[in-house]
Every structure is written in structure tokens, then in C-alpha cells.
Amino acid sequence: MADRPRRAAARARHPPHRAVRPSGGEASLTRRWVGPALTALVLAGAVVLIVFLPRMTSEFRLGQFTYVAIYFIALLGLNILTGYNGQISLGHAAFMAVGGYTAAVLILGQEGFKLVGQEPAEIIPKHGITPIWTIPIAGLVTGVIGYLFGLPALRLAGVSLALATFAVAVSMPAIAKRFEHLTGGGGGLSLPLPEAPFGWDISPPHWLYYEAWGAAGILFVVAWLLVRGRVGRAWRSIRDGEVAAVSSGVSPAVYKTLAFGISSAYAGVAGALFAIQNSYINPDTFPLTLSILLLASAVIGGLSSLSGVIVGALVLEFLPIYAQEPPVFDVNFAKQAAPVVFGVVLMLIVFLMPGGAAGLLRRLTRPIVAAASRRS
Numbered sequence: 001m002a003d004r005p006r007r008a009a010a011r012a013r014h015p016p017h018r019a020v021r022p023s024g025g026e027a028s029l030t031r032r033w034v035g036p037a038l039t040a041l042v043l044a045g046a047v048v049l050i051v052f053l054p055r056m057t058s059e060f061r062l063g064q065f066t067y068v069a070i071y072f073i074a075l076l077g078l079n080i081l082t083g084y085n086g087q088i089s090l091g092h093a094a095f096m097a098v099g100g101y102t103a104a105v106l107i108l109g110q111e112g113f114k115l116v117g118q119e120p121a122e123i124i125p126k127h128g129i130t131p132i133w134t135i136p137i138a139g140l141v142t143g144v145i146g147y148l149f150g151l152p153a154l155r156l157a158g159v160s161l162a163l164a165t166f167a168v169a170v171s172m173p174a175i176a177k178r179f180e181h182l183t184g185g186g187g188g189l190s191l192p193l194p195e196a197p198f199g200w201d202i203s204p205p206h207w208l209y210y211e212a213w214g215a216a217g218i219l220f221v222v223a224w225l226l227v228r229g230r231v232g233r234a235w236r237s238i239r240d241g242e243v244a245a246v247s248s249g250v251s252p253a254v255y256k257t258l259a260f261g262i263s264s265a266y267a268g269v270a271g272a273l274f275a276i277q278n279s280y281i282n283p284d285t286f287p288l289t290l291s292i293l294l295l296a297s298a299v300i301g302g303l304s305s306l307s308g309v310i311v312g313a314l315v316l317e318f319l320p321i322y323a324q325e326p327p328v329f330d331v332n333f334a335k336q337a338a339p340v341v342f343g344v345v346l347m348l349i350v351f352l353m354p355g356g357a358a359g360l361l362r363r364l365t366r367p368i369v370a371a372a373s374r375r376s
């Protein structure tokens with residue numbers, strides 16, 4: 001017993017020469033900052049690319065990337081509903097149509113309707129609201145409609161809910177044709193080309209590009225704050241187990257309808273931007289197949305992941321084009337080839353990458369985070 005203090009003093013004078021492994025807390029702290037640092041780096045690169053892309057590409061290609069931003073917004077909303085809250089929707093295109101028609105009606109105004117079908121869109125004067133202000137209004141209107149739809153949908157789940165939203169998408173073209181005095185019927189509505197506000201001297205394609213990506217950036221931040229906060233935790237708890245969520249004090253009725261409303265608002269903003277970008281809207285602008293392709297793109301990007309949404313948006317815009325005209329083969333396929341290619345890609349994703357593109361990215365960055373933890 002008396003030798004113990006002497007042995008302890010000897011060990012203190014001659015510390016071991018081997019490296020000491022960092023404690024678990026230090027490694028955890030390193031992992032905690034490496035992930036956000038990589039995310040911030042990627043986001044900064046994306047912002048720089050978005051800002052300078054118009055200087056590096058044609059107006060045609062710029063229009064395609066404008067549609068990527070629009071699909072990005074729609075997929076953000078769908079990911080909130082399906083990925084984070086667990087409610088499957090096959091009717092997202094119908095909510096986009098509501099937003100598109102809302103914006104079109106507000107832009108044209110009462111006098112503008114008299115010129116629809118008589119004058120080209122380029123020379124129809126503006127009698128209504130400036131296009132940029134119709135976008136949040138369209139989102140608000142569509143969000144309210146989605147919230148109201150979510151109330152009776154509380155009784156449904158899984159396949160039943162998917163079929164109910166699918167029925168909405170099926171009936172939307174007939175509803176648009178029925179209210180011809182508002183929607184223009186089968187002939188649709190032609191919209192004037194938007195101009196940049198505040199005297200900004202840029203062409204309409206450039207303005208629409210910055211407008212769409214500006215809205216996408218704002219809505220991405222809103223979605224990130226939602227899913228990282230108390231609302232997001234409630235959504236995930238309902239998705240993972242409704243009974244357990246109720247026992248934890250979470251109200252499924254409140255948070256399910258909230259998810260439907262927010263998701264629909266995102267779809268409404270996307271629909272308004274789509275109509276403005278397209279300068280035209282009719283009952284076939286948002287077809288039933290768009291709802292299915294949106295859900296497929298959300299799965300490809302990765303459900304429950306906001307970062308994977310951009311991959312889904314790129315796939316949704318460019319895959320149908322390259323499915324008809326593959327860049328590596330001198331051959332043209334029929335237009336109907338796009339859904340087939342989508343199906344094949346979706347099956348490959350499900351089997352090879354169950355977590356989608358976001359899951360693959362996490363697997364690729366895991367060694368980087370682990371290496372940084374070891375160095376610290």
C-alpha cells in the first residue's frame with residue numbers, strides 16, 4: 001500500500017510516449033462542426049454558380065434552369081409533406097395549377113381577360129397586379145386550400161390518402177374547363193411578359209431566372225428552419241409512430257394539416273412561377289403525370305433531405321429531354337420514352353441507393369468527417 005504513492009509519482013515524472021486517443025466528446029464536437037462546414041461550403045458554391053450562370057449560358061439554357069428552380073420549390077413542399085410528415089401525395093400538380101391560375105387571374109385583371117385569345121401575350125397590357133406580387137398571393141391562396149383539404153384527409157393515411165390526392169389531380173383539368181370565365185377554359189390564358197421592377201435593365205428571361213431562384217432560396221431557408229425546429233420534430237415523430245407522438249403530447253391533427261397547408265403553399269408559389277415563366281396556362285399545363293414525376297423525383301433526391309431536392313429538380317427537368325435525345329447516342333426516342341426512363345431510374349435508385357442522392361452523399365462524406373475527427 002505504501003508503494004502506491006511512489007509508483008504514481010514515477011508515472012507522473014515519466015508520462016507514456018504513445019499518443020493519447022481524443023475523448024469521445026472531442027470527436028463528437030469535431031463531427032458536429034465538420035458537417036455544417038461542408039454544407040456551408042456547398043451552399044456557398046451553389047449561390048456563386050446561380051449568380052454567375054446567366055453570364056455563362058444561353059437564354060434557352062437559362063430558361064431550363066429557371067424551371068429547375070420552380071421544380072426545386074415544388075419538391076421542397078412535397079418533401080415536407082411526404083418525407084418529413086409521412087403523408088403521400090399524388091396530387092401536387094393540382095395545387096400547382098391552383099397557384100398558376102391564381103397568378104394568371106391577378107396579372108390579367110378584368111380588362112386583360114377581354115384581350116385573351118385576341119392579342120399575342122407580348123402586347124397584352126397589364127391591367128392587374130404586377131407579376132412579382134402575385135407569387136406570394138398565389139402561395140397564400142393555395143396554402144389555405146391545401147389546409148382545408150388536409151382537414152378531411154386526417155381520416156386517411158397511406159394508400160387511401162394517395163388515392164384521394166390522386167383524385168384531386170385527375171379532376172383538376174375538368175374543374176379548370178368548368179370555370180371558363182376565370183380560367184379561359186380549354187383555350188387557356190396568355191400572360192404578358194414580365195418586366196424587372198425598380199427600373200432594373202435586364203431581359204425578361206434573366207429577370208425570371210433571378211426571381212425564381214430568389215424565391216427558391218427564401219423558401220429553402222424557411223423549410224430548413226421548420227424541419228430543424230419544434231415543428232419538424234413533431235412532423236418526424238408523427239411519421240415514425242403516431243401513437244408514440246400522441247403519448248409525447250404531439251397533436252397529429254394540428255401538425256398534419258399544417259404540413260398540408262405549407263406543402264400546398266410551396267406548390268402554389270411554384271405554379272405561379274411556372275405560369276409566369278411559360279407566359280401561358282391551360283388545363284393541360286399541369287398534367288396528372290407531373291404529380292407522379294414529382295413524387296418520383298423526391299424519392300430520387302432523397303426523402304427527409306432538403307439537400308437532395310436539387311438533384312430531384314435537375315432530374316425532373318433534364319432527364320425527359322435526354323431520355324428522348326441521349327447525348328451519347330445519335331438517336332431520337334419517342335416522347336413517351338421519358339416516363340419509362342424515369343421508372344427505370346427510380347427502380348435503380350430504390351435498389352442501389354435507398355436513401356436517394358442525399359443518402360449517397362452522406363455515405364461519401366462520412367469518411368471525410370471521420371478523418372477530420374481522427375486528426376483532431
